[in-house]
Amino acid sequence: SISKGNSSPAKLVCYHNEFAPLRTVRYDGPTKRKRFYGCSYWPEQITCGFFKWADEVDDIRDLQQIIVEKDETISDLEHQVDMLKQEMEVMRDKVKKLKAKKEKLFEEVEEIGSATTETMFELKENNTDKRLMLTLVLSFSL
Numbered sequence: 001s002i003s004k005g006n007s008s009p010a011k012l013v014c015y016h017n018e019f020a021p022l023r024t025v026r027y028d029g030p031t032k033r034k035r036f037y038g039c040s041y042w043p044e045q046i047t048c049g050f051f052k053w054a055d056e057v058d059d060i061r062d063l064q065q066i067i068v069e070k071d072e073t074i075s076d077l078e079h080q081v082d083m084l085k086q087e088m089e090v091m092r093d094k095v096k097k098l099k100a101k102k103e104k105l106f107e108e109v110e111e112i113g114s115a116t117t118e119t120m121f122e123l124k125e126n127n128t129d130k131r132l133m134l135t136l137v138l139s140f141s142l
């Protein structure tokens with residue numbers, strides 16, 4: 001941040017949107033030698049009324065610095081929010097895919113289940129047939 005006192009002149013603009021030069025009070029009075037920023041057209045033309053004491057500008061610059069830092073913090077946070085939103089989107093997509101996979105697996109398990117039941121039923125029938133055949137063969141040979 002900018003330190004008070006030995007800072008270089010601020011780049012201020014007057015209400016004409018022109019560079020406001022740093023000047024020193026030359027007339028006798030309590031503010032003699034005090035430095036100020038004023039309209040760049042003074043004294044050749046009618047000024048726009050822009051006037052700021054240099055020592056007040058230091059405070060203003062500090063405030064502007066704080067505002068800039070706050071803006072940076074805000075844009076940082078906004079960036080983080082964007083990143084989190086993107087991550088959330090990715091996670092949402094993953095969840096969606098996992099749900100689809102889960103449903104597919106459930107379907108497969110059901111298919112396997114019914115297939116197994118059918119196979120077991122067939123095996124049972126086969127066994128019954130074999131047993132019946134065996135009984136027939138045995139009874140015939142006896």
Ligand SMILES: [Zn+2]
Nearest residue numbers: 014016039048
């Ligand atoms: Zn001006």
